[in-house]
Amino acid sequence: MRSLPLFLDHTDEELELVQSLKRGVQSLGPLETLIHEGQTDAPLYTLLEGWAFRYKTLSDGRRQILSFLLAGDFIGVQQKMGDAAAHGVDTLTPAVFCMFQRNALWELHRRSPTMGFNVTWLTAHEESMVDDTLLSVGRRSAEERIAMMLILLFKRAAALQADAGAGGVPFPLTQQHIADGLGLSLVHTNKTLRKLERRGLHQISQGRLHMRDVKALARLADLWGDGRPPQRPLV
């Protein structure tokens, strides 16, 4: 049941602790909402299965997707106890969430520093993903942003499936989701996506993403593998 990062490498005792804090499981269909923006008292969750995303909206409806959630991700650490949720969470696919009681976070820290540590690390990691998106949205062109997102989502999705190879990975986002995740308009997202596809960089069909030329995409995105980051401008 637990091959999820958060629960990896833990003693039976620790797993039991988690079990004891668990308050239930919640299953949702695709395109449903788990947490409403501004909802108060939202519990803590872990995504066990499926895809979802966190988002914020402005009063006139403009929406920004903050991050996509895949199995193993944590949800709701942000909101201070008893505070309003700072963001909404919707599903993309049918999804299963593990629900925890409100004070689970504290109990976890108190009773297992190891897992507590893991949670802060996981939270920090979540932030660094938002950092990446912010760099894209703030400074990359539409083409670059899309290349970046494709690479990142592909990596995450591929890491979750045993059969990592041909056939691509599941890709349940609509173009509207991509647009909202990258701060682009739907139309421009479509045009840019088509352009990259026609250039043979990738392909999306039947809910699956195929990478045709990762190198080219990475170059486009100004993404430097795991090596050293960029040199300073030569100017």
Place this chain on the structure above:
Amino acid sequence: MRSLPLFLDHTDEELELVQSLKRGVQSLGPLETLIHEGQTDAPLYTLLEGWAFRYKTLSDGRRQILSFLLAGDFIGVQQKMGDAAAHGVDTLTPAVFCMFQRNALWELHRRSPTMGFNVTWLTAHEESMVDDTLLSVGRRSAEERIAMMLILLFKRAAALQADAGAGGVPFPLTQQHIADGLGLSLVHTNKTLRKLERRGLHQISQGRLHMRDVKALARLADLWGDGRPPQRPLV
């Protein structure tokens, strides 16, 4: 010495624990860099005094400021132990940092779950600030972004000074910093800033920010105090 959020409300024992993990103090002048982008093995810090900011850059020099750091903020939780820093940190003003050994985070969790919990909470809070910026950069117009940033930075700066009232708050950012924090060009930032200033919404002079019409700025930013978030679009 410690009125900082992280160290607030803790027992002497806990403060002593922190002291024992402390590895020294580092003072920097304005516009210096504490952590280089991609630097490995960067320690953990806490900002004791002054202003700084986290940023990422692309290989051609485009820079995105991820967040501004004020006294009390944590630095470096993101990078996995032994990993390269995911972002750089530069100072804006002279600044004093408290440096911790690499494993301090773990020790803190192990020896004081309370403080461990606080750290995860602080980290989560940091993320929610990045979330806010992402919403701005992705979906707000230039005017709206600037209004938003002014309000947010004003609040944070005001919270740190006893004399919260007239005279405004310190504001050590150049327009280039504002631009890089909002994903705008320097020129457009300047023009927008002037427009708002001429409209009497705020004023920046001699390194200080004065809010002339917070209501109008908040309306512009589509910021809903602490009340309920936006209604869905009326369509």
Place this chain on the structure above:
DNA sequence: CGACGTGTTGATCTCTCTCAATTAGAGTGG
């Protein structure tokens, strides 16, 4: 006094948005 960094402003330029239509599939009901 010249060099620099920061702030201003005007004049283009262009990427991306908005508006409009059309196509393609999936699901429904007759």
Place this chain on the structure above:
DNA sequence: CCACTCTAATTGAGAGAGATCAACACGTCG
């Protein structure tokens, strides 16, 4: 099996917010 509907994907055209290019003003500093 076929109209009918709805959502997602596409494409073209025109509009515009914001980027880029160029100058210039000001204050600080060696």
